[in-house]
Amino acid sequence: MLDKDQIAAASRLLVQHWRDGTKLDALERNLRPQSRADGYAIQAALETQSLGKLFGWKIAATSEAGQKHINVAGPLAGRIMSNTLIADGGTASMKGNEMRVGEPEFAFRMGRDLPPRGTPYSVDDVLAAVDTLHPAIEIPDSRFADFVGAGEAQLIADNACAHQFVLGTPTTANWRAMDLVEERPQITLRGKNYTGHGRNVLGDPRAALAWLANELRGLGLTLRAGEVVTTGTCHPPLPIQASDYFAADFGVLGKVSVGFV
Numbered sequence: 001m002l003d004k005d006q007i008a009a010a011s012r013l014l015v016q017h018w019r020d021g022t023k024l025d026a027l028e029r030n031l032r033p034q035s036r037a038d039g040y041a042i043q044a045a046l047e048t049q050s051l052g053k054l055f056g057w058k059i060a061a062t063s064e065a066g067q068k069h070i071n072v073a074g075p076l077a078g079r080i081m082s083n084t085l086i087a088d089g090g091t092a093s094m095k096g097n098e099m100r101v102g103e104p105e106f107a108f109r110m111g112r113d114l115p116p117r118g119t120p121y122s123v124d125d126v127l128a129a130v131d132t133l134h135p136a137i138e139i140p141d142s143r144f145a146d147f148v149g150a151g152e153a154q155l156i157a158d159n160a161c162a163h164q165f166v167l168g169t170p171t172t173a174n175w176r177a178m179d180l181v182e183e184r185p186q187i188t189l190r191g192k193n194y195t196g197h198g199r200n201v202l203g204d205p206r207a208a209l210a211w212l213a214n215e216l217r218g219l220g221l222t223l224r225a226g227e228v229v230t231t232g233t234c235h236p237p238l239p240i241q242a243s244d245y246f247a248a249d250f251g252v253l254g255k256v257s258v259g260f261v
Contacts, residue, residue, distance in 0.1 A: 055082045069148075189245075
């Protein structure tokens with residue numbers, strides 16, 4: 001287990017690379033997390049170093065394609081900081097972004113707190129605490145040059161590859177009565193059309209949301225009212241480049257888009 005000084009040093013290094021748009025091969029051996037717990041401890045320290053405030057949470061690798069993309073066996077939680085937000089329809093810089101993919105996602109804003117407790121939260125428990133559902137786009141990246149080989153613990157420390165995030169308008173549709181598993185968002189990128197699928201998100205975006213609540217519960221953290229959780233890509237990560245315009249149409253649930261320079 002890393003001590004508090006090692007945790008702080010590792011977090012400072014990763015934050016500095018994020019700010020500078022630079023990459024590293026790996027954390028120095030004496031700063032390298034050896035477990036998920038180490039990774040989350042390093043990640044938590046970024047809240048004291050970020051230029052923004054905690055806006056919400058992301059889940060990396062909720063789909064088989066996402067797991068293959070970063071070479072992990074299951075989901076990872078990361079923090080979304082307020083200074084990483086891009087306005088819906090706005091423009092995101094590609095500077096320093098080596099992962100270069102966009103991901104259409106279902107995002108939930110919480111209406112009340114879910115604090116740590118002794119028993120896991122069920123999907124119904126978590127959904128009862130949700131306020132609104134939003135279409136969203138995540139633009140991930142890693143501070144590691146070889147993010148495929150970095151490993152689970154380092155990627156958690158790397159904030160689960162969080163980079164930039166676009167949150168769409170809350171839907172006015174009765175999403176609670178819909179089967180999100182079978183929702184098929186339509187993505188337009190570079191003149192081509194792609195179809196996502198709700199079931200790609202850990203089998204069900206609602207199950208992914210419950211996973212995040214329970215991951216935080218296990219870490220002794222509260223998922224708070226007002227925080228947004230984006231649940232992972234519903235389509236294999238799509239390659240992006242400068243001058244692209246990425247648009248995701250979630251049907252009655254709404255639309256969200258972002259351009260790149």
